Amino acid sequence: MSLLTAQGIYAGYGEADILQGINLTVGANEIVVIVGPNGAGKSTAMKAVFGLVPIRQGRIEYVGEDITNQPPERMVARGIAYVPQEANVFPSLSVLENLELGAYAIAGDITPRLEKVYEIFPRLKERRQQQAGVMSGGERQMVAMGRALMIEPRLLMLDEPTAGLSPRLIDETFERIREINALGIGVLMVEQNARQALAIADRGYVLASGRNRHEDTGAGLLADPEVAKMFLGG
Amino acid sequence: MMELSGLISYAVFFLTLVGIYAILTLGLNVQWGMTGQFNIGIAGFFAVGAYSTAILSTDRADNWLGGFGLPFPAGLVGAILITIPIAWVIGRITANLRTDYLAIATIGIAEIIRLFFLNESWLSNGVRGIPGISKPFGLGNNGYLLLVIGFVALVYLLVEVARRSPWGRVLRAIRDNEPATAAAGKNIAHFRLQAFVVGSCIMALAGALYAHFVGFISPEAFRPLYGTFLVWVMLIAGGSGNNLGAILGALVVWLVWSSTEMLAGLMPSGLVASESAFRIFLIGVLLQIILVTRPSGLLPERRPPLPGRDQ
Amino acid sequence: MWIEVTQLFINGLLLGSILALGAVGATMIFGVLRFAHFAHGDLMTMGAYFALLVVVSLNLPVMVALPVAMLMTAGLAVGIDQVVYRRIRRVQPVILLISSFATALILRAVVQMIWGSSNQVYATGIQMPWRIGPLAIKPDHILIFCAAAVLVIAVHLFLSRTRMGKAMRAMSDNMNLALITGIPADRVIMWTWAIGGALAAAAGVFLGMDTRLHPVMGWTLLLPVFAATIVGGIGRPYGAIFGGLLIGCAMELSTLIIPGAYKPAVAFAIMILTLIFRPQGIIKGAL
Numbered sequence: 001m002s003l004l005t006a007q008g009i010y011a012g013y014g015e016a017d018i019l020q021g022i023n024l025t026v027g028a029n030e031i032v033v034i035v036g037p038n039g040a041g042k043s044t045a046m047k048a049v050f051g052l053v054p055i056r057q058g059r060i061e062y063v064g065e066d067i068t069n070q071p072p073e074r075m076v077a078r079g080i081a082y083v084p085q086e087a088n089v090f091p092s093l094s095v096l097e098n099l100e101l102g103a104y105a106i107a108g109d110i111t112p113r114l115e116k117v118y119e120i121f122p123r124l125k126e127r128r129q130q131q132a133g134v135m136s137g138g139e140r141q142m143v144a145m146g147r148a149l150m151i152e153p154r155l156l157m158l159d160e161p162t163a164g165l166s167p168r169l170i171d172e173t174f175e176r177i178r179e180i181n182a183l184g185i186g187v188l189m190v191e192q193n194a195r196q197a198l199a200i201a202d203r204g205y206v207l208a209s210g211r212n213r214h215e216d217t218g219a220g221l222l223a224d225p226e227v228a229k230m231f232l233g234g
Numbered sequence: 235m236m237e238l239s240g241l242i243s244y245a246v247f248f249l250t251l252v253g254i255y256a257i258l259t260l261g262l263n264v265q266w267g268m269t270g271q272f273n274i275g276i277a278g279f280f281a282v283g284a285y286s287t288a289i290l291s292t293d294r295a296d297n298w299l300g301g302f303g304l305p306f307p308a309g310l311v312g313a314i315l316i317t318i319p320i321a322w323v324i325g326r327i328t329a330n331l332r333t334d335y336l337a338i339a340t341i342g343i344a345e346i347i348r349l350f351f352l353n354e355s356w357l358s359n360g361v362r363g364i365p366g367i368s369k370p371f372g373l374g375n376n377g378y379l380l381l382v383i384g385f386v387a388l389v390y391l392l393v394e395v396a397r398r399s400p401w402g403r404v405l406r407a408i409r410d411n412e413p414a415t416a417a418a419g420k421n422i423a424h425f426r427l428q429a430f431v432v433g434s435c436i437m438a439l440a441g442a443l444y445a446h447f448v449g450f451i452s453p454e455a456f457r458p459l460y461g462t463f464l465v466w467v468m469l470i471a472g473g474s475g476n477n478l479g480a481i482l483g484a485l486v487v488w489l490v491w492s493s494t495e496m497l498a499g500l501m502p503s504g505l506v507a508s509e510s511a512f513r514i515f516l517i518g519v520l521l522q523i524i525l526v527t528r529p530s531g532l533l534p535e536r537r538p539p540l541p542g543r544d545q
Numbered sequence: 546m547w548i549e550v551t552q553l554f555i556n557g558l559l560l561g562s563i564l565a566l567g568a569v570g571a572t573m574i575f576g577v578l579r580f581a582h583f584a585h586g587d588l589m590t591m592g593a594y595f596a597l598l599v600v601v602s603l604n605l606p607v608m609v610a611l612p613v614a615m616l617m618t619a620g621l622a623v624g625i626d627q628v629v630y631r632r633i634r635r636v637q638p639v640i641l642l643i644s645s646f647a648t649a650l651i652l653r654a655v656v657q658m659i660w661g662s663s664n665q666v667y668a669t670g671i672q673m674p675w676r677i678g679p680l681a682i683k684p685d686h687i688l689i690f691c692a693a694a695v696l697v698i699a700v701h702l703f704l705s706r707t708r709m710g711k712a713m714r715a716m717s718d719n720m721n722l723a724l725i726t727g728i729p730a731d732r733v734i735m736w737t738w739a740i741g742g743a744l745a746a747a748a749g750v751f752l753g754m755d756t757r758l759h760p761v762m763g764w765t766l767l768l769p770v771f772a773a774t775i776v777g778g779i780g781r782p783y784g785a786i787f788g789g790l791l792i793g794c795a796m797e798l799s800t801l802i803i804p805g806a807y808k809p810a811v812a813f814a815i816m817i818l819t820l821i822f823r824p825q826g827i828i829k830g831a832l
Contacts, residue, residue, distance in 0.1 A: 050725070076727030084725065090718040092781070093711065101715050104708065105727045147726065272639055274646065327817060334581040335820055337642055338771045341583075342813040345768060353806045463650060466643055511657035518651035525644045526632045 003028045003155050003186045004049070004080075009058035011048040017056060018044045020210040024188070026155060027202070031177065031187045033218065035194040035231055036207035042190040043085065045207065046159050049188075050075055050082045062155070076105055081148035085159040085190075088144035091133025095124055098132050098143050102150030110150065117146040120179055138169040142176075149180065156180060158189035162196075174200055194231060198222050206231055246375050248492060253382035254444050256484040259468045260389050260477060261436030267475040268397060269429040270409035272333045275324075275340030277461025278347040279434045282320060283441025284451045285351060286313040288364040291446075298359040306370030306446065313442040314435045321434035325427045344462065352453040363452025367445045382443055386481065389436055394477050396432075405429055406475075459514065464491065467521045473534045491517055548679045553797045559686055559755060561793025562693035566748035567766060568773035568785035569700055570741030576717030576780020577737045578634070580641045584625075584648035585745055586767030587656075590760060592618040592746020593753040594656055600667050607667040608688065611750050615743040622742025623735055631734075649764065656760045665758040689751045696747055697786055700740070704782060709736050717780035768809050769796065772816035778826020788827070791815075 004026040012018040018041045026032045034042045047053040049060055051070050060068045062078060075082070081102075090098050099117060103110045118125035121142045127135070132143050141161055148156055161177065162170040170193060178200055181187050191197035198204050201218030206227055214227055221227050258276060265271040287309030292301030304312070328339045351358040358364065369378050396402050404425050407415040416422050445451050455461075464487060472483020494513040571585045595617045599610035625648055633640050674681040704710040712733050716723040724730060749763055756762070773792045777784025792812045799811040819827060 052725070072724050073727050073729060076725075082725050084722065087719055087722060090715045090722065092718050093714060097711050097715075100708070101711055101723075101726055101728065104712060151727070272642065327821065331820060333639055334575075334579075334642060335775070335824075337583075338581055338768075338775070339817060339820065342768050342771075342809075342816070346807075346810045346813060349806055349810065353804060459650065463646060466646070470643060508657045508662060511654040511662075514650050515654035515658065518647045518654065521647040522629050522644060522651075525640055525647070526629065529633065529636050529640050 002026065003030075003063060004188065005061045006045075006049060007059050007061075009045070009048055009055055009060070011044065011053050011055045011058075013053065018053075018210050019048060021058065022207065022210065022212050024049070024205060026186050026188045028154070028186055029181070029184055030202040031181050031189070031200060031218075033194075033197045033201040033204040034188070034190045034207060035192075035197065035204060035221075036213070037231065039209075040207040041210040042207055043159055044210075046082070046157055046188070046190055050080065050157060073105075076151055079151065079154040080157065081151055081153035081155070082157040083144045083148045083159065083161065085163055089132040089135075089140050089147070091131070093132060094128065095130050095132055095135075095143055095146075096128040098147050099124070099128075099150055102147035106151065113150050113152060116152075117149050120149070120176060121146050137164050138166070138173075141165065141169075141173060145176070145180070149185075153185060155186045155188065158187065160190055160192055162191065162193050170196065195222065243375065246379050248488070250375070250379045250382050250447055252485050252488045253379070253386045254440050254447065255465065255468060255488055256386050256481045257389050257440035257443065258437055258465045259472065259480040259484045260386075260393050261433045261440065262465055262469050263433075263474060263477055263480045264393060264396070264429055264436065265433035266469065267477075267480070268402060268409065269405045269426060269433075270333075271426065271430055271433075272337045273340045273430070273433070274337050274458075274462050274466065275342075275344035275347075276437055276465050277456045277458055278340075278344030279317060279321065279437035280441040280444070280461045281344075281347055281351060281453070281456035282317050283313040283438030284445035284456075285358055285364070285441075286316045286438070287442035288367050288445050288451055289357070291368075292364060292366050295359075295364075297362075298355065298364060299357045301364075309446070310439060310442050313438045317435050317438035318431060321431045322427065325430035325434075329423050329426045329430065341458065341462070344456075344458065348453050348456050351456070358453075361452060361454075363450055363454075365450045367449050367451065369446055369449075378447060382447070385439070385443060389439070390477055390481065393436075397477065401425075401428075464488075464517070467517065467524075470521070470529075471524055473530060476534065479534070487517075490520060550798070550801070552680055553800065554794060555680065555682065555686075557794030557797035558790060559689060559793070560797060561790035562690060562697075563748045563751050563755070563789075564766065564769050564773045564793050565786045565789025566693060566696060566744045566751070567770040568777065568789045569697075569782045570744040571770055572774045572777065572780055572782055572785040573713060573717065573737050574741045575774060577713060577720075577734060578630075578641070579720070580638050580645070581771065582741075583642065583645040583767065584652060585741070585770060586763035586765070587649045587652035588618060588622060588742055588745040588763065589749035589752065589766065590656055590758075590763035591621060591652055591749070592742075593749035593758050593762065594660055595746065596750045596753070597660070597665060597667060597758055607750065607754060608692065611692070611747060614750055615746045618746035618749075619739040619742040622738040622745070626734065626738045649767075653760050653764065660758075660760075662760055667754060667758075685754050689754060692747070693751065696744065700744070700782060703740070709733065713737055714782075765809070768816075769793075769812040772812040772819075775816050776819050776827050781826060784826050791827075 002025045006024040008021045008023065009019050010017045010021055022045055034045060036042055044053055048055050051072050055069050059066060062080065099114060103113055124142055124146050132140060162173050165173060174196055177187060198218040198221050204216065204218050204221045205212060206214040206221065214221060216224065258280065262276060265273045289300040290302050290304045290312045291306060291309035293303050295301050324343055328336050331339060352361055373381065404420055408422055408425060412422060468483035468487045469480055471487050473479030494516045498509040498512045567585060567589055571582060574582045592614045596607055596610040596614035599605055599613050600607055629644055630641060633644060672683050672685055674683045704714055712728045713736060715728060716733050752762055769792050773788035774785055776791060777788030792815060795815060796808040796811050799808060
C-alpha cells in the first residue's frame with residue numbers, strides 16, 4: 001500500500017486556486033521529488049498535503065486513511081513530519097531544545113530518539129548547546145531535519161532542503177536524505193537542484209501551473225529530452 | 235413648558251458634543267480607516283488644539299501664557315498651525331513603526347502631552363486649568379450647535395473628497411497592500427506622514443471647538459478615556475473606513491454613553507460605589523460585544539473581498 | 546551627592562524589579578500572541594487588590610496573600626482570554642489591541658466599583674527604615690527584592706527546564722514552525738496567560754507594598770512596562786528583566802536633572818530611541 005496518495009487536489013490561499021487538480025503518491029520507503037518552474041505550485045502542494053493550505057477539492061490519504069484538511073498537529077501525531085524551506089528552526093533555542101520540541105507530542109524518554117538523530121547528524125551532538133539562530137545555513141538545515149526526525153516519522157516532507165547551500169553541503173544533504181530513507185522513511189521533497197535530486201529519487205513529478213505535467217522514475221525524467229529542455233536547464 | 239425647554243437645551247448640549255466627537259472620529263478615520271495607522275494618542279492632539287485656542291483667544295491672564303485676546307477664527311487657525319509641526323515631528327519619528335509599536339508610542343505621547351499641560355503651569359495654569367474661553371460672535375448654545383454642525387459638514391466633505399481623490403486611493407492602497415504600493419513607486423513614508431498630520435489637525439480642530447463650547451479646560455478632560463477610547467469605540471461601532479459611519483458611530487455611542495448615566499442612576503447607590511466607574515464598565519462591555527460579534531461596524535466600508543490572508 | 550545617587554539607584558532597582566515582573570509577562574504575551582496587551586497594567590492593579598481582599602478578609606500578612614492573588618489573577622487572565630480574546634484572535638491583530646484597551650478600562654472600573662477610588666494600604670503604620678550608613682532601606686524593600694528574585698528564578702527554571710516553557714519560547718520564536726512541529730497552540734496560550742497574569746499580580750502587590758493601592762496604579766506603569774519589553778526585545782523574557790531594571794533605574798536617576806513628574810517620559814524616550822535604532826532590542830544574541 002502506498003504511504004501517501006493525493007488525488008485531484010485543488011487548493012490555494014485566496015479566491016484563485018494555485019493547485020489545479022494535482023495527483024501525487026509516495027510509496028513506503030520511496031524518495032519522491034517534485035520539480036518544476038517557479039510558481040508551479042510545488043511548495044503549495046507540500047503545504048496542502050500537510051494541512052497548511054486549505055484544500056477545496058480532492059482527497060489526501062495516508063496509509064489508507066483520509067487526512068484531507070487535517071491540522072498539522074494531527075499530521076505529526078500520525079507520523080508525518082514537514083520541514084519548511086525558510087525559518088525552519090527556533091532561533092533563540094539551543095540545538096538540543098529544538099530537537100526536544102520536535103518530540104513534543106511524544107510521552108516518555110526521548111533519549112533513544114536523540115541518539116538516533118545524533119547518529120545521522122553527529123555535528124548536532126557536538127553543538128547541542130549552541131543557539132540555533134547563530135548557526136550556518138547548512139547546520140540549521142541539519143537541525144531542522146533532525147527536529148522532524150524526532151517523531152520517528154514514516155513520511156518526511158522536505159521543502160527545498162538544499163536552498164542556499166554550497167555545492168559541497170548540497171552533496172552532503174542529499175547523502176543524508178538517502179541515509180534517512182534507508183531507515184525505512186518515505187521522503188517527499190521539492191527541489192530546485194532538480195538533476196541531483198532526481199538522481200537519488202525513486203520517482204519524480206514535474207509540476208507546471210498547478211498541474212501534473214510529467215511523472216516517471218527519477219532516471220526516466222532525467223532521460224526525457226523534453227523535461228531536460230524545459231525544466232532541467234538543457 | 236419648562237420641561238420642554240429643558241429637554242431642548244439638553245438636546246442642544248448633547249448634539250454639540252456629538253458633533254465634536256464626530257470631528258474627532260473623522261480625524262481618526264483618516265489615520266486608521268483610510269491609512270491603517272493605529273493612533274491611540276487622540277487625546278494628545280485634542281488637548282493641543284484645545285489649549286492652543288484657549289491661550290490664543292482668552293483675555294490677558296497673569297497665571298499662564300497669554301491670553302492673547304485673539305478672535306475665534308484666529309484661535310482655530312492657530313490650533314491647527316500649532317498642531318502641524320507637532321504632528322509632523324511625531325509622525326516622522328513613528329511613521330515606520332509597526333502597528334502595535336505605533337499604538338504604544340502614540341499613547342505614550344498623549345500621556346506626555348497631558349503631563350506637560352499638568353506640570354507646566356506657566357503655560358497652561360497646571361491642574362487649575364484655563365477658564366473663560368468664550369463662544370464666538372456672541373453665540374448662545376443653539377447658535378454654537380449650528381456652527382459645530384457646519385464644521386462637521388465641512389470636515390466630512392473635505393475628508394470625503396480626499397478619500398475619493400487619487401491621494402485617498404494611494405492611502406487605501408498602502409493600508410491594504412503596502413509592498414505592492416511601494417513597488418508601484420509611491421513614497422509610502424510620505425503619504426503616511428501626510429495622513430497622520432491631516433488626521434491630527436482635524437483632531438486639534440475638534441479640541442478647539444470643544445474648548446470654546448465648555449469654556450474651561452484642564453488636563454483632566456484629556457484622559458485617555460474621553461479623548462481616545464470613546465473615539466475608538468465610535469469609529470469601530472460606526473465602521474472604520476466609512477466617513478458616514480464615523481459620524482453615525484459618534485451619535486450612537488454618545489447616545490449609549492449618555493444613557494449609561496441614567497442606567498447608573500437607576501442602580502441602588504449602595505450597590506455601586508462609583509457611578510462613573512459603572513458607566514465605563516458598561517461601555518467597555520459594549521465595545522467587547524461589538525468587537526466579538528460585529529468587528530466591521532454598523533456601516534462597514536464597501537470594498538471588494540480581500541484576497542485570503544495568512545492567519 | 547553620591548549618597549543621593551546610591552539611594553536613587555536602590556529605589557531604581559526596586560521599581561525595576563516591579564517593572565521586570567510586569568514586563569516578563571507582557572513580553573511573553575507579545576511574543577506568543579503578537580499583540581501588545583494594553584490591559585497588563587490593570588491586571589497588575591487587579592492582583593494588588595486581590596491581595597488586599599485576602600489581607601483584609603482573612604487578616605493574613607501580605608506575603609501570604611501574594612500566592613493567592615497570583616492564582617486569582619492567573620485565573621482571571623485565562624478567563625479574559627477564553628471569553629474575549631480567543632474569539633477575535635483570528636480576525637485582525639488590531640481588533641485584539643482595541644479589545645485589550647477596553648479590557649483595561651473594564652478592569653479599572655471593576656476595581657473602582659468594588660473598592661472605591663481612594664488610596665488604600667496593606668498595613669497601616671509607618672515602617673521604620675533600616676539605616677545602612679547614610680542609606681535608608683525599608684524592610685519591605687528587602688522583602689520585595691527577595692520575592693522578585695525568587696519569582697524570576699522560578700520563571701527561568703520554568704522556561705529552561707519544562708516542556709511547556711520551551712514550547713512557549715518556541716511559539717514566541719516562530720509561531721508557524723511551532724504549529725508544524727505539533728505544539729498545541731491553545732494550551733501554550735493558556736499557560737502564557739496564566740503565567741503573565743500571576744507575574745503581573747506579583748508586580749501589583751509589590752507596587753502596593755512600596756507605595757499604596759489605587760485604581761490607576763497599574764495603568765500608570767503600563768508605559769514603563771512596555772518600554773522594558775521593547776528595550777529587552779519582544780518575546781524575550783530575559784531581556785525584559787534587564788529592560789525592567791534599566792528603565793527603573795533610569796526613571797529614578799532622572800529625577801536628579803528633571804522634575805519627577807516626567808518619569809514616564811524618561812521611560813518613553815528610552816523606548817522610542819530603542820524602536821528607532823535597535824528595534825530588535827538593546828541586547829543581542831542569547832538573551
